Amino acid sequence: MAYVLAVFAVLLVGAGYLLGTRHARSRENALRTVLDERSEKLTLVEDELLRNSSIEPTTGLHTQQLFQEFLEREWRRASRQRQWISVIMIEVDHFGSYNERHGKPEGDTCLKAIAGALKPLIHRPSDVLALYGGVGKFGIVLGATDRQGAVVLAERLRLAVEGLKKPNPASPTGQLFTASLGVASAMPEREGAWQDIELIAAAERALTHAKEAGRNTVIVDAGDALKPG
Numbered sequence: 747m748a749y750v751l752a753v754f755a756v757l758l759v760g761a762g763y764l765l766g767t768r769h770a771r772s773r774e775n776a777l778r779t780v781l782d783e784r785s786e787k788l789t790l791v792e793d794e795l796l797r798n799s800s801i802e803p804t805t806g807l808h809t810q811q812l813f814q815e816f817l818e819r820e821w822r823r824a825s826r827q828r829q830w831i832s833v834i835m836i837e838v839d840h841f842g843s844y845n846e847r848h849g850k851p852e853g854d855t856c857l858k859a860i861a862g863a864l865k866p867l868i869h870r871p872s873d874v875l876a877l878y879g880g881v882g883k884f885g886i887v888l889g890a891t892d893r894q895g896a897v898v899l900a901e902r903l904r905l906a907v908e909g910l911k912k913p914n915p916a917s918p919t920g921q922l923f924t925a926s927l928g929v930a931s932a933m934p935e936r937e938g939a940w941q942d943i944e945l946i947a948a949a950e951r952a953l954t955h956a957k958e959a960g961r962n963t964v965i966v967d968a969g970d971a972l973k974p975g
Contacts (some may be wrong), residue, residue: 804854805861808876813885816874818940820889823872825934832896832931834886835949836864836903839924839961841882843916856912856923857882863906867899885946893931893966900927900964908962924962928953930969944969 800812808816817833824831838860845853861875864884868875872889879885886903888896907925914923930948952967959965 802877805857805877807861807865807884808874810876810878810885813874813876813878813887816876817887817945820872820887821934821940821945823889825936827890828933828936829890830892830895830931830933831945832888832891832893832929833945833949834888834896834900834903835878835928835946835953836884836886836925837927837953837957838882838907839919839926839957840914840917841923842880844914844923845881847916853881859910859912860907860923860925863910864903867902867906885949891931892933893929896929896931897964897966900929903927904962904964919961926953926956926961927964928956928967929964930967932969 800809801807802809820831823829838856841853841856844856861884864875868886870889873891874887876885876887877883886899888899891899904925904927907923910923912923913921915921917924928949929952930945932945932948948967948969952965955967956963956965
């Protein structure tokens with residue numbers, strides 16, 4: 747009888763240990779989830795502060811510096827969460843010729859109108875629209891967006907510019923203002939290196955192909971180096 751009681755006591759202790767271990771693990775997992783959620787919320791707040799810190803006065807769009815900083819943050823988030831991230835580069839077709847012919851004030855008026863057409867389509871906390879590179883060029887960061895989603899948005903952006911029906915007498919390819927767009931997407935490896943240069947270069951390469959293809963179009967960079975690892 748004493749032996750049975752001893753075995754029973756051992757079993758109770760073992761069961762208590764297992765329950766305690768499971769409970770501890772459950773609490774650890776719950777705590778990790780809470781910390782992850784709070785970290786994500788903090789990142790979103792920091793993103794909002796970052797996006798409000800640098801605005802170009804003529805168009806009301808973000809600056810290239812903001813674009814670079816925001817892209818790095820979204821890249822690292824995509825790396826942690828194993829999500830896609832995309833970049834769209836936009837260039838207003840023949841805008842330089844328009845500026846030369848009609849002057850900077852008229853050019854600024856056109857840029858404001860084009861920026862006003864683009865901004866309503868970029869509204870998620872994980873996205874940003876900014877001036878990038880030369881006059882008449884824009885860059886867009888799309889967090890948690892794969893290649894297909896980026897292409898769909900790029901086409902909507904192209905139509906938004908064309909839909910302004912704003913005359914561009916300096917354009918040899920059409921009577922209205924249009925835009926060419928290059929798209930590049932990637933899924934960063936977990937804890938992978940920061941590859942902003944590669945992603946931007948891929949979108950710029952696609953933009954060049956769009957202009958070579960006759961402009962007013964969207965081209966996607968295949969980018970073998972940017973495929974998910």
